[in-house]
Amino acid sequence: MDRNPFTPGFGLTPPVLAMQGTPVEDFTEALEGTRPAGHRSVLISGARGVGKTVLLSQFHDVAEEVGWEVIVLHTSSDSLAEELRGRAVHVLRDLDPQASSSRLTSASITAMGAGASVGREVSSRYDEEEVPLAVLLDRLASLASLRGGGLLVLLDEVQSADPEQVHVITQHMQDLGQRGHAAGFVAAGVRAGVDELLANPKTTFLRRAHQVEIGSVDVGTAAQVIMTTVADTDKHITPEAAVRAGDISQGYPYLIQVVGAEAWQRSGTEETIEVEDVEGAREYAIDAMVHNVHGPALRDITGRKNDYLMAMLEDDGPSAVADIARRMGIDLNNQNVYRARLIADEMIRPAGRGLVELAMPYLRDALLRRQEGGRSALAHGPARVARPVRRRPPRGSGGRTG
Template sequence: MDAVTNPYAPGAGSQPPELAGRDELIQKTKTTLARVKMGRQAKSFMLVGLRGVGKTVLLNKIQEIAEKSGYVAILLESPEGKSLPELLIPCLRKILFKLDTKEMVNESVKRGMMVLRSFISTVKVNWEGFDIGVDPEVGSADSGDLEADLPDLVEAIGVAAKSRQSSVAIIIDELQYVPEVEFSALIMAMHRVAQKQLPIVLIAAGLPQLVGLAGRSKSYAERLFDYPKIDKLSYEDAATALLEPARREGVSFEQSAVDSVIRLTQGYPYFLQEWGYHAWNIAQNSPITKADVEQASATALKNLDESFFRVRFDRLTPREKDYLFAMAALGPGPHRSGDVASELGVFVESIAPVRSSLIKKGMIFSPAHGDTAFTVPLFDEYLKRVHP
């Protein structure tokens, strides 16, 4: 069939043509944003889930909803090796400039800029050429203690937003990469604005270890935030995600083809897009058959191996790769740490640092004490394909 009209969208964070199975979360988002805008209590929330379940897609959708609701909404991604202040400062500056207007000087917005200027002075990064155009406010957010300074800064921005009868949504992806002490400062900042009922909401996403990281950072984090679990789709929702885009183009699937795609992808949204895309390109006409899906599988797996899987695998050290090969040999998981050690023929204590490193890199997580599981669905099958 015509590759130009192929409706499927495999790609990192690409908006799928049919956002199936996420209605409850979308409604939660709208309710939270509406309550915060009205000055009513509402919990910020953090989406948690494995790779490939569509967390980034949802954050993009949430930003769109927030902006349509009149929010100043900023979406950013937390990469490994970058501090939280480095990440936040350009975005908070952008928020303040959006709250500013040339028609009328607003003292709260101006003060927010001054507090930001104070905050910048404590961050050990070269901000040369990064202009705000105001002097720092001495004594505000300039102590050098992030847990004291960040709440001061976020509060000042909340006051500025309230003075403009506006609201702010800070949306952060890959939050699990934020170091624990910086995570603690972010939680304290959101605790401050919640206490003062300022119109700022934090919506974030990360791997399953995000919940434990939040709890270790501040014990009250479990009461301050909700943690919606984003999982693979049910059979019905997976079928909708696969069939609706094709239906809009006048194309159908045989039922056996639908069953085959859902079995191969296990209902993970990213993989559904991948299989749908390649099955469409291989099929000669409608309906798409099980034979088309089976033929597409080789292309889909090759593409995943060379991109989705490999980009993560190539970042690892030889010892980390051996650890994952041992996990794969045991099956999909989760696995006890002792079983992985036995597979490697070593003591558990000797590979504990390797396990910790893999958790920090976002390759594995601990669903329960002593257990280890892959954060990337179907990664065990990939490792068996590439194991020398």
């Protein structure tokens, strides 16, 4: 029996992708120069668990495939610029034919001419601290272009980065571009945090970057992703079960993987995943969503924002803002303040005139549990099923698929 093919973990690239539009293909064209170079700078945003990190690693993979050098920065580092320098030096040591210069320090010829020993001091030209970062990047980008590529810098979780530091990095990337180098910068982050970051005057570069917003897909696409994922293994899934799984996932990428994985698990040694297996996975999927997505996000929702969400629980569907205001004992204008903040937090979304609704799958369940004891996330639209650009070869095979 094949291994469970679903990837219900953050940052894990699934074997089949639900994709809105063609962001990976567009980015590849930008790198290859058949699309304006401006598209080499991208800001990926979306709610938690919609696949930002996965898309970023798709960008990473295609860039390497078209011969670009890729540097990944981490917002957890003390200084992004220092990290960039370190990574740049590391790449240059491999790439630069003149990375090390050697100097003859001593030579001695043994008696009888039996042999000669030569002392050499190998010093890396990049070991000196003084080389300015701009010079390092310039050299790196030049060498990368000689090989037909360019320099791409990636930064995930950008909402947690210090705007000042993001500014330093993007300034360098912009300078590279202006000096005629092939350079790109891609950042990814949670919508709400990214909006805040973009409000900072230091982040003009990101504001001008090509914006890729990701969200949920329609449930039909979700069902198709699940069906295709299973079809590549020695198990089957009934169309009915796939459709039900799509429904339960609500098209939310993380849930597609959780429902798929759990239904697979529940089918045990049976060859076919039945609708009962999917039905049985529902509670598990809700738990996973509440714990791994809503729990962390709701930690930041306190005070009146929390009251607002709790006031919405009285309605089964969308809530009238007038009712919410009345339940909270505040006037409509005041209500509007919290409404706007919760929309920015991607917790709620407008649902027609004077109405709002909860914006994330199973947020109601999370709120109900909270009562007892994280932007328009769900952009529905035409979506398609795609293969990741490059799948990690199965252990031991060394080959490439996809």
